[in-house]
Amino acid sequence: MSSIPSLLRDRIAATPDAEAYRTPSHDGWTSLSWREVGERVRRLALGLAEIGAGPGTRVAILSSTRLEWILADLAVLSTGAATTTIYPSNTAAESAFIVTDSGSTIVIAEDDDQVAKLRSVQKELPDVTRVVVIDGTPSDDGWVVPLGSLDGGGSEGGEGGDGGDGGDYDAMVDAIAQDDLATLIYTSGTTGRPKGVELTHDNWLYAGAAVRELDLISGDDLHFLWLPLSHSFGKLLQVVMIDIGVPTAVDGRLDRIAENLGALRPTFMAAAPRIFEKIHNTVAATVQREGGAKLRIFGWARRTGLRVVRARQRGVAVPLTTRVEYALADRLVFAKLRERFGGRIRFFISGSAPLSRDIAEFFDAAGLTILEGYGLTETSAGSFLNRPETVKFGTVGPPLPGTRVRIADDGEVLVGGRGVMRGYHGLPEETAAALEDGWLHTGDIGELDPEGRLSITDRKKELIKTSGGKYVAPTYLEGRIKAACPYVSHVFVHGDRRNYCTALVTLDMDVVRPWAEAEGLPAEAEALREHPRMREEVAKAVDQVNAGEAGYATVKKFAILSEDFTVESGELTPSLKIRRKVVEERHGAVLDAFYDGA
Template identity: 35%
Template sequence: MRKEYTRAVTTPIDADANVFSILQNRVQRAAHEPLIEYKAADGSWTGYTAEEFQTVVIGLAKGLMARGVKQGDAVAVMSRTRWEWTALDLAIMSIGAVTVPIYETNSALQVKTIANDSQVRIIVAENDAQREKIDAVRNDMPTVTDVFILDNDSTDVTIMQTLTEYGKAVADADFWAREQAVRGADLATIVYTSGSTGTPKGIELSHANFVYAAYSGIQSMTDICYRPGGARLLLFLPLAHVFARYMQFFCIGSDTVLGLSNNLKTIIPDFQSFKPTFILAVPRIFEKVYNAASQKAGRGYVGRLFNRAANLAREWSHAQQEGRTLSFAKRLQYALYQRVIYKTILGVFGGHVEYAVSGGAPLDSSIAHFFNGVGLPLLEGYGMTETCAPVCVNPTKGYKIGTIGVPLEGMTFGVADDGELCVKSESVCLGYHNHPEIDATQLVDGWLHTGDLGDIDSDGFIRITGRKKDLIITAGGKNVSPSMLESSVATSPVVSQCVVIGDKKPFIAALITLDLADTNAWLASQGAAEVESLEAAAVNPIVAAEVERAVDKANLQVSRAESIRKYKILADTFTEENGMLTASLKTKRSVIIQHYQDVVEKEIYTPRK
């Protein structure tokens, strides 16, 4: 490594503890305080105290034991985010079994592939739609003995009640004997990657990985998870993703109340009723909130006022980051906007949010500066499935916009000779399930090779400059990292996705898709007629002008050789169903380029005659 940076652990973390111990510790600290909250049928928030939730988890664990689940057996959970997911996850791991998450959006073929690769014994699915996928391939999954459905329309008895009833035949002493036999080094879960760079691979994470990652994060972010009046997080990311699963243990291991929601269509009302003190989201959520506020303001006086307020928010943020202050007149104006406009924007999140953590994709700096100026610091972080989620995040004080922050406690970052970021930590995975050949290249001498390019400054702040596999080398030999261009273009209120291309080509170009609902909302805010389809949107001159503005803005951040010279607005959208997006909504670059090969070769890089 040509550069290394380590952040020491302030309080030792027991690497031999199991995941269930995180819940036990919470019960010992605050048995009768709220732990889990979810929306009841009437729309109100209800839930469990720590002690109540532990009782539920133990009942489920005993039920699994009664069904013959032994240490090392794999149990799959295929569901949206809900409290039952968290309870099942803890129950499975508490008896030494292995949780295998499956996205509810996965196809029947993907379910079969994952179940067979990990030799799943039991599948817990959310509803009959998921059961149909399982039934379609059931005969091809020889290790699966039971399939349980959470929302079964044919009975009023839930599977949670059924499993708990099974568990009554198992003595408490038998459960505790199984739980105490689970050590930190034992396999806790196999998480299948989203496959943006190829076929999904199972990543093995141990109990020690989760325990170390959880307490490392808690000790690094005490002012977020320990605060007067209590901390509250509303989790709406899919629990099949390791980032969301990590956050449930982060909350349980601290004093945070964990709220669970699975409907993005109601996320704003859920924010307002749950009133989180911090939120965790991907950049697209913050982009949508900003664009919605801008569109609501419209084009008239209110629109002009919003634009002035947004520009001043960014100006304030830049000044704060650079250690300077605004003029007296601008400070007065800023104070006025805080009371009139910024407070309203923060009200979208429930009015109690102090910080937001952004991860999963690059965060455009203009969005970060806007929210920072409004009063909501977006603390960008970074992690991988292989690291059991986060390994670095911006601190609440002294954060640097444009970086992914500093290492969490107990993490070491290195920069290899070729600029690749590498990580060494107790949270780094055991390896790749059934793929020792990947272990040999990704896990070398204790270092996890992330595949991301970047650097570390003298204060320990890390900046990502691109991804090795995504690096575009033009015909002229220019190395171009597409991520910054893509994230910038995607901040447009009409753009859904942007994929930058140009490998071995004479210049950089882009394939751009639109979001029909967002495009029509934006057109209405501009006083323009709405469009009926993506085909109409793709050729609409007003939309085209907005896309051009977004591309021009992105190009200002790079040299001419790295800039987007041509682009094509597609009358399509990238989805999981058509194979263009991963389950975590990342674009599959190679698949997209192959699918639109004719567009690329005949419309963008037209041969000279």
């Protein structure tokens, strides 16, 4: 095979009637077979070709995660064009930059709100000939057309040459080469201007084949996909499921994740660490609020589970008495937690940002092992992944088959292999710097253990160097504090060129509010943040983390902010990483006050 569309065609030929996707409907969930997916992709591809999509062109998708995103992407690729991804949370100005910088001439938008965003910057989009709206209203001037008008194009003959336009479709697919551009993904970036990462069909084909070689999943699994398909992690999962033939339930609504897990009963799901932190904190806060016997049993079960997990991590035998206690803890506590997620989860996968060891250990104790992985947009999202049988918390596992790694003299992680990007779009100097000596310079600091598993300690550019010359990894401390206090949403550790470290803390009001109301405390963040009880809860977590750190790496002071960091405020990237410079600039007065007189 030479392309993602040819991979899809092979999948249809191998398992035409097997379930491919499951999508929400008014009375539950509706399934599509691989054959039905192929028919819809073929018709949509022919419709897109009629309005100008083809080799050398780019089509942008501005939508949340849904079945139509996947169908549109596969159709765009089938024409020989490349897909440019845009987060639905991007502003009009950000969207205009991506569309113009990528040279996209067609935009597929989710709804009227996204179309309105494009309309507001239409003068900046002179090369956009058509906007295709998934759920929305066509325009009188012909600039906006409904997706259905394209999806109905072509004949109703079977896919892949069964009649009608099948020959035209096959000819388009056959003309695509492995090295052709498939995807332009703009790095959201914690600093600086976004760069368009050019990923070829071969980049994605490698990633799919590498995961298949691990033999982790099969057609008997059910994958639940909610991650943004605008992000490389979501796109990787899309390709992997086609390669292996795994049915995928697709629903990008974050507020439905817990409900969908219970209803769908998937066997695995990928997520960013923030989702696992949220689940952990909700559970911990609930039992704390209930108190009494439930809190004592939960605490005992957790301690028992952690003894088992840590013994397994050290490779030592678990004593018989501990095994008996753990079986009871599982029946009383952990089995109920697994049932909330449908009762069939074999493992979770975590990527996009560092996962706290404390969170990983808690989930493993509950029989919900999280396999942490690592990769960049520049490496097609997947480069390293823990394996279920050899998972090592605190590491992102060994490299995927075919990925090369070495550690530079300054500790930077360098990656090579077929998954590495072609380059940054229109930025030859940045491309040359990133791909120096044939290795991708990741910008991350890490080390390899004797078994070849990689540990990421921090971003090269984000390490804090105190005025005393000591280096501190802020994301490590941030993750530990979040895990130690269920009421915390985000933590921002500061201290570069300062004489000690401090922190900004935001509250997870979904978790805090029930606790505050039960305790007779103010239920609003502004009133709660300076309340002695609230500060006491956060201080306990900070002190707990500080107890295990060297003096220079401890947090000496903290402030609780009245508002959480969000994507909309610009303090988080769309993949939920903290934009450190934005936070420092926005809260500079608070940070400076920590050091007054110091």
